[in-house]
Amino acid sequence: MTAHPRAPSPTTFRAATAPPKEMEASVQRVIRATKDHSKFFEDAIPLIASENLLSPYGKELLISDLHSRYAEGLPGERYYEGNQWVDEIENECLSLARRLFRCNFADVRPISGTVANLAVLKAMTEPGSTIGSCRLADGAHISSASFGAFGLRGVKPVHYAFDTARMQLDVDATKKILLQERPKVCLFGLSLFLFPFPLGELQETLKEIGALGWYDGAHVLGLIGGGQFQDPLHEGCSVLSASTHKTLPGPQHGILLGQTEDADLVKKLQSAAFPGVTSNHHLNAMAALSVALAEHLAFGEEYARQTVANARALGQALSDRGFDVLCSDQGFTRSHTLAVRVEREGGGEPCSKLLVEAGIVTNKNLLPGDKSPKHPQGVRLGTPEVTRLGMKEREMERIAELFDLLLHRGKSAAEVREAARELKREFRTLQYCFGAGEPAYKYYDLVSRSS
Numbered sequence: 507m508t509a510h511p512r513a514p515s516p517t518t519f520r521a522a523t524a525p526p527k528e529m530e531a532s533v534q535r536v537i538r539a540t541k542d543h544s545k546f547f548e549d550a551i552p553l554i555a556s557e558n559l560l561s562p563y564g565k566e567l568l569i570s571d572l573h574s575r576y577a578e579g580l581p582g583e584r585y586y587e588g589n590q591w592v593d594e595i596e597n598e599c600l601s602l603a604r605r606l607f608r609c610n611f612a613d614v615r616p617i618s619g620t621v622a623n624l625a626v627l628k629a630m631t632e633p634g635s636t637i638g639s640c641r642l643a644d645g646a647h648i649s650s651a652s653f654g655a656f657g658l659r660g661v662k663p664v665h666y667a668f669d670t671a672r673m674q675l676d677v678d679a680t681k682k683i684l685l686q687e688r689p690k691v692c693l694f695g696l697s698l699f700l701f702p703f704p705l706g707e708l709q710e711t712l713k714e715i716g717a718l719g720w721y722d723g724a725h726v727l728g729l730i731g732g733g734q735f736q737d738p739l740h741e742g743c744s745v746l747s748a749s750t751h752k753t754l755p756g757p758q759h760g761i762l763l764g765q766t767e768d769a770d771l772v773k774k775l776q777s778a779a780f781p782g783v784t785s786n787h788h789l790n791a792m793a794a795l796s797v798a799l800a801e802h803l804a805f806g807e808e809y810a811r812q813t814v815a816n817a818r819a820l821g822q823a824l825s826d827r828g829f830d831v832l833c834s835d836q837g838f839t840r841s842h843t844l845a846v847r848v849e850r851e852g853g854g855e856p857c858s859k860l861l862v863e864a865g866i867v868t869n870k871n872l873l874p875g876d877k878s879p880k881h882p883q884g885v886r887l888g889t890p891e892v893t894r895l896g897m898k899e900r901e902m903e904r905i906a907e908l909f910d911l912l913l914h915r916g917k918s919a920a921e922v923r924e925a926a927r928e929l930k931r932e933f934r935t936l937q938y939c940f941g942a943g944e945p946a947y948k949y950y951d952l953v954s955r956s957s
């Protein structure tokens with residue numbers, strides 16, 4: 507038989523067995539990079555709006571034996587043996603989720619926010635359906651792009667009208683679009699999420715066209731749980747999908763929540779979660795999520811309030827120093843996120859690169875009106891992680907001062923990095939959780955040889 511021209515030769519197979527020493531060196535390189543990464547973040551001012559820190563109990567559960575196990579299906583209806591404690595954990599997680607979000611349906615099997623969105627798309631739409639959503643240029647998540655989850659499901663977006671000056675839907679124009687296009691599902695949610703959606707004002711229109719409301723609350727989940735943002739499941743949305751590691755300081759995972767009496771919709775969502783878009787649902791992450799939900803029930807209100815207060819204070823402090831922070835006439839934000847136009851300072855990419863050199867971690871961000879998606883004129887800032895570390899309004903002033911020194915007053919990245927490190931030295935432990943005061947960036951040396 508002729509070999510396939512691309513089949514690996516026997517020599518390639520032999521070469522795959524590499525000497526243990528060489529491979530151990532490879533492992534050590536990964537460990538070293540992980541430690542360097544942790545050290546960098548320990549010294550840095552972390553301002554990525556979508557990132558947060560897991561609590562000590564959460565971390566411990568992530569590296570537990572749960573990580574090695576499978577459990578498909580729902581509690582009591584598994585496809586594997588040995589799942590009795592997993593069932594207990596999942597039931598606890600579901601009940602905490604329903605309690606925190608004051609709703610009657612939860613599913614904690616999606617393994618990320620995008621996977622949760624795929625589950626909703628599978629449950630609530632058909633290929634070819636039209637679906638109301640925001641444009642990427644207005645701050646929507648890549649799930650709603652044709653090259654993202656929308657494209658995978660083959661749904662066609664009907665874009666809302668967005669008032670870029672207010673970073674908010676234009677309600678009247680959006681109503682007209684909805685009445686004309688009549689999508690059966692309307693998605694609300696953003697990755698540049700500054701203000702609550704006017705869900706109440708759109709309620710009548712959604713009813714009139716028979717559309718289901720779907721809210722992607724990934725960014726604001728912890729603010730919703732902490733009662734500091736709109737409560738979409740009680741403002742007319744049937745389903746909320748989210749990731750669980752942004753303003754909710756949980757593990758990287760996903761969640762579906764609902765307030766609905768529609769048993770058919772619940773069944774569709776559950777079967778979309780499994781077997782639709784997941785097989786195993788990362789049981790270690792689910793256990794860590796239970797901790798995050800319980801901690802949020804205990805500390806979430808205070809944490810969410812401070813997160814928003816910090817974002818507004820940072821917006822004001824930056825604006826006082828001459829930065830063009832969007833929506834100054836509306837107090838900059840009602841969430842954890844700020845959008846800063848840094849055109850005068852050189853643009854989104856040069857600024858975010860200089861900032862990270864100075865130990866301040868942000869991301870470049872497309873802003874409405876940007877001429878080229880390749881050259882965004884904004885940086886997005888977020889306060890979830892600095893708040894988690896115990897920073898308050900006065901530290902937001904200090905952070906704004908670092909921005910000013912670096913981007914307006916010609917201080918070198920090295921000088922600012924030293925000042926950032928000084929500030930961070932005071933804020934390296936976890937707050938708003940059980941076991942508060944534990945080091946936030948600790949690397950666990952489980953194998954003593956790995957140091």
Ligand code: DSN
Pocket residue numbers: 555556619647697
């Ligand atoms: N990529 C995330 C963000 O930074 O907003 C959302 O998934």
